[in-house]
Amino acid sequence: MQIRFYAYDFDYKIKDGQTYIYLYGKLENNHKICVIQQYNPYFYAKVEDVDKEELEKRLPKLEVEAKEPAKVIKWQEIDKELLGKKQKFWKIEVNYPKAVPLVSKELESWGLECYEKDILYVHRYLRDKAITPMTLLEADGELTNDKHMRVAVFQADEIKQFSKDNFNKPKILAIDIETYAKNKIIDPKKNPILMVALYGLDEQGKEYRKVITWKRFSNKLNYLEFVSDEVEMLKKLREIILDYQPDIITGYFSDGFDLPYIKTRANKHKIKLDFGNDYSDLDSGSGNSLREGRSRIKGILHVDIFKFIRNVFGKDLRTDSYSLDSVSEELLNQKKDDVKISELANTWDNHPEKLDQYCKYNLQDAYLTLKLCTKLLPDMNEFAKITGLPLFDLIRMGFSRLVENYILKRALEYQVIAPNKPKKFEIEQRNEDTYQGGFVYEPTPGMYKDIVILDFKSLYPTIITSHNIGPESLNCSCCKETSSVPDHNEYWFCTKEKKFIPQVLEQLILRRTDVKRLIEEERSKGNDTKILEARSYAIKTLANSFYGYLGFFGARWYCLECARSTTAYARNYIKSTIKKAKNKKFEVVYGDTDSLFLLLGEKHLTEVKEFMNEINFDLPGHMELEYEGHYPQGIFVAIKGKEKGAKKKYALIDENDKLKITGFETVRRNWSKIAKELQKEVLQLVLEDKTEEAIEYLRETVKDLKSGKIDPEKLIIKTQITKDLSSYSSIGPHVAVALRMLEQNIPVSAGTVVEYIIAKGSGLVRERAKLPSEIKDNNYDSDYYLNHQILPAVAEIFAVLGYSEEELVGESKQTGLGNFL
DNA sequence: CGAGCCCGGGG
DNA sequence: GTGTACGGGCTCG
Numbered sequence: 001m002q003i004r005f006y007a008y009d010f011d012y013k014i015k016d017g018q019t020y021i022y023l024y025g026k027l028e029n030n031h032k033i034c035v036i037q038q039y040n041p042y043f044y045a046k047v048e049d050v051d052k053e054e055l056e057k058r059l060p061k062l063e064v065e066a067k068e069p070a071k072v073i074k075w076q077e078i079d080k081e082l083l084g085k086k087q088k089f090w091k092i093e094v095n096y097p098k099a100v101p102l103v104s105k106e107l108e109s110w111g112l113e114c115y116e117k118d119i120l121y122v123h124r125y126l127r128d129k130a131i132t133p134m135t136l137l138e139a140d141g142e143l144t145n146d147k148h149m150r151v152a153v154f155q156a157d158e159i160k161q162f163s164k165d166n167f168n169k170p171k172i173l174a175i176d177i178e179t180y181a182k183n184k185i186i187d188p189k190k191n192p193i194l195m196v197a198l199y200g201l202d203e204q205g206k207e208y209r210k211v212i213t214w215k216r217f218s219n220k221l222n223y224l225e226f227v228s229d230e231v232e233m234l235k236k237l238r239e240i241i242l243d244y245q246p247d248i249i250t251g252y253f254s255d256g257f258d259l260p261y262i263k264t265r266a267n268k269h270k271i272k273l274d275f276g277n278d279y280s281d282l283d284s285g286s287g288n289s290l291r292e293g294r295s296r297i298k299g300i301l302h303v304d305i306f307k308f309i310r311n312v313f314g315k316d317l318r319t320d321s322y323s324l325d326s327v328s329e330e331l332l333n334q335k336k337d338d339v340k341i342s343e344l345a346n347t348w349d350n351h352p353e354k355l356d357q358y359c360k361y362n363l364q365d366a367y368l369t370l371k372l373c374t375k376l377l378p379d380m381n382e383f384a385k386i387t388g389l390p391l392f393d394l395i396r397m398g399f400s401r402l403v404e405n406y407i408l409k410r411a412l413e414y415q416v417i418a419p420n421k422p423k424k425f426e427i428e429q430r431n432e433d434t435y436q437g438g439f440v441y442e443p444t445p446g447m448y449k450d451i452v453i454l455d456f457k458s459l460y461p462t463i464i465t466s467h468n469i470g471p472e473s474l475n476c477s478c479c480k481e482t483s484s485v486p487d488h489n490e491y492w493f494c495t496k497e498k499k500f501i502p503q504v505l506e507q508l509i510l511r512r513t514d515v516k517r518l519i520e521e522e523r524s525k526g527n528d529t530k531i532l533e534a535r536s537y538a539i540k541t542l543a544n545s546f547y548g549y550l551g552f553f554g555a556r557w558y559c560l561e562c563a564r565s566t567t568a569y570a571r572n573y574i575k576s577t578i579k580k581a582k583n584k585k586f587e588v589v590y591g592d593t594d595s596l597f598l599l600l601g602e603k604h605l606t607e608v609k610e611f612m613n614e615i616n617f618d619l620p621g622h623m624e625l626e627y628e629g630h631y632p633q634g635i636f637v638a639i640k641g642k643e644k645g646a647k648k649k650y651a652l653i654d655e656n657d658k659l660k661i662t663g664f665e666t667v668r669r670n671w672s673k674i675a676k677e678l679q680k681e682v683l684q685l686v687l688e689d690k691t692e693e694a695i696e697y698l699r700e701t702v703k704d705l706k707s708g709k710i711d712p713e714k715l716i717i718k719t720q721i722t723k724d725l726s727s728y729s730s731i732g733p734h735v736a737v738a739l740r741m742l743e744q745n746i747p748v749s750a751g752t753v754v755e756y757i758i759a760k761g762s763g764l765v766r767e768r769a770k771l772p773s774e775i776k777d778n779n780y781d782s783d784y785y786l787n788h789q790i791l792p793a794v795a796e797i798f799a800v801l802g803y804s805e806e807e808l809v810g811e812s813k814q815t816g817l818g819n820f821l
Numbered sequence: 822c823g824a825g826c827c828c829g830g831g832g
Numbered sequence: 833g834t835g836t837a838c839g840g841g842c843t844c845g
Contacts, residue, residue, distance in 0.1 A: 176831095177831090177832085178832065179831090179832050180832080181831095181832040182832095184832070186831070186832055191832085251831095252830075252831075253829095253830040253831045255830095256831065257830075257831040257832085258831075261831085261832095304830095306830055306831090307830095309830095310830075321829085321830090322829075322830065323829095323831090324830080324831085341832055342832080344832070345832085670827075719826095719827070719828090720827065720828085722826075722827070723826095728825090728826085729824095729825070729826095730824080730825055730826070732825090732826070732827090734826095734827090735826095
């Protein structure tokens with residue numbers, strides 16, 4: 001029989017000594033299914049200059065000792081291209097995935113070169129079969145009566161792509177927990193989960209809302225359900241998930257927090273969380289370290305939407321912070337509930353009647369997470385289509401790995417074999433390789449009006465394709481002397497034949513052009529272009545990452561010369577464009593790699609456009625200079641203590657009074673609240689031409705600071721203890737405070753976030769670092785806060801306005817403040 | 822100045 | 833799971 005289904009989660013199992021791929025998904029009628037198919041893992045061995053007869057004899061007898069002996073099943077000779085050279089390889093199939101590293105290692109000890117021995121089995125299968133996750137597939141085979149699965153199992157003889165139709169109506173369940181965290185100590189072994197919020201969206205668009213908690217209080221929340229204790233709450237959670245049967249479970253930082261936390265609590269209470277479609281447990285790695293795990297439920301796609309935003313999507317957001325609050329504000333125009341989460345533990349213990357605000361807050365977080373997931377699903381789907389990777393994996397990857405997987409997919413069509421990943425010593429060598437990056441035009445510190453930004457559209461990708469830059473075309477014998485790279489006469493790239501890397505990149509660029517044309521078409525017909533826009537975005541992002549990939553030490557297709565040449569060409573283009581702009585009497589205030597900032601001055605915008613046209617006329621290939629935008633005002637600051645303008649550090653205000661801040665680093669928790677608030681406010685005021693108010697604001701802040709009026713809460717600096725206290729060789733302020741906490745019988749362990757305030761006195765910072773509770777009569781060190789928090793946050797901004805650091809600081813070291821203040 | 826350590830997201 | 837991020841800033845020594 002034949003079925004069609006969308007596959008969204010992948011796994012493999014060994015059955016009767018054979019390897020099967022497991023594709024979990026959904027039929028078009030919304031029934032869940034698991035489709036399995038036998039497929040052998042394999043790798044390649046190079047057989048040039050190898051005694052093949054001898055090898056023929058040895059391979060069948062080979063058996064590497066392991067729990068399950070690793071064996072070779074069959075082999076086949078095949079012509080492949082390795083870094084531009086056609087060579088003979090044997091494709092060697094083995095009995096199970098983990099046999100690949102075992103057998104290949106053995107063969108390497110015989111002196112053979114082995115390739116593609118670390119390609120994940122699932123990825124290999126998907127690429128070989130040209131099966132795209134999240135799209136409609138067709139399978140021929142039979143249903144089996146597998147009783148070990150929660151869903152129907154279909155054994156396929158053949159699976160193929162049916163269409164590229166998206167799986168766009170998945171059933172999604174967002175999950176968010178609130179935990180008991182007194183003094184900000186997050187410890188899943190000790191502290192219980194207090195409430196769990198679930199926000200679902202089914203295939204018909206119907207929503208589901210639920211908050212479960214285990215302390216009763218009177219309320220009017222219709223989604224709230226009480227249970228007797230944490231154990232019952234976890235059991236209820238299990239029940240709901242099994243009953244709801246979502247395709248996707250999503251959370252915000254749920255890889256690093258919610259799911260491992262739930263897992264740890266469940267383990268403690270000996271509760272099974274067998275959500276998996278094969279009855280397997282929620283897998284949160286070892287479960288102990290919350291930091292960088294990944295949580296998996298077999299057959300349900302776990303999307304930690306934070307990961308996708310941090311790794312991929314966030315790079316194009318204005319916000320510097322990837323907190324749920326800032327990301328939601330920017331993408332959804334909605335915020336988290338404004339609730340003091342630090343008071344939850346206290347409210348739980350002493351004022352349960354006030355818990356309803358936390359339940360609302362909890363549900364709102366789940367709601368925002370769900371919204372982010374549905375909003376970004378088209379984008380994630382498009383990345384899945386281009387790279388062919390399972391969604392689970394791709395959202396957890398950085399750009400380099402995404403690029404590499406895209407290249408690996410294309411490599412199959414070109415009969416190209418992947419070079420091996422570098423080994424440790426090779427990585428070390430590569431890490432020592434350096435090359436010059438983009439050209440940054442040093443700004444003159446100052447405030448500027450009417451800034452126009454122009455930038456080269458996809459500069460690096462268009463340089464790579466226009467100049468055929470790649471490891472296979474580097475210094476070819478056929479093109480010596482014909483053209484060489486600017487600043488690097490020792491490099492040239494083939495001009496006769498497009499090679500693999502620039503070719504697959506060019507395919508991306510051409511595809512994007514197609515997609516963009518399609519967007520215009522659909523738009524003119526009044527159709528929705530969301531998916532096409534997501535596709536265009538994914539292609540652009542991937543294309544832009546090729547250059548970085550070529551210079552990335554972990555890359556299979558690493559090519560230092562290529563990376564060097566790409567930036568060398570880029571510097572050449574931007575410099576000559578700046579020069580031409582100056583010739584046209586434009587004032588250039590800044591430029592970075594692919595952009596130039598012009599002052600409009602007395603000129604009209606049409607003159608800018610004319611200038612762009614002239615530039616574009618001379619550019620090769622797909623290269624193009626574009627208009628990015630107009631900003632009424634911007635500020636460029638100087639390098640600390642110098643006259644020179646700092647590169648990559650400026651703030652602009654757009655026509656809607658929205659700040660675009662680059663390079664100002666104050667979102668971290670080891671900056672005090674007072675410094676963070678001050679910096680943002682000062683930037684905003686200054687760029688709105690309210691310098692007087694900005695100075696006034698600073699003056700007030702400093703005055704309050706000096707007179708001890710600042711709420712010590714705003715002076716708290718937070719630093720985490722990350723290991724056993726005795727193993728610190730360098731005693732920083734946070735370690736010193738932690739040691740004193742121990743003396744006071746306050747528990748401190750790895751994971752504790754130490755809060756401290758710097759108090760008056762002398763000596764090292766750590767000798768004056770006090771617990772907030774040790775601060776009496778606001779005896780904080782206002783000089784420290786002035787010199788290490790307040791001034792560093794705003795000095796460079798005021799310096800631009802003519803108030804140099806010396807003026808600002810003045811005699812502050814003795815008297816606290818200069819005359820100016 | 823280099824080495825060592827911590828930042829992010831989450832309560 | 834055919835595994836284990838990354839790049840940058842601050843303080844101490």
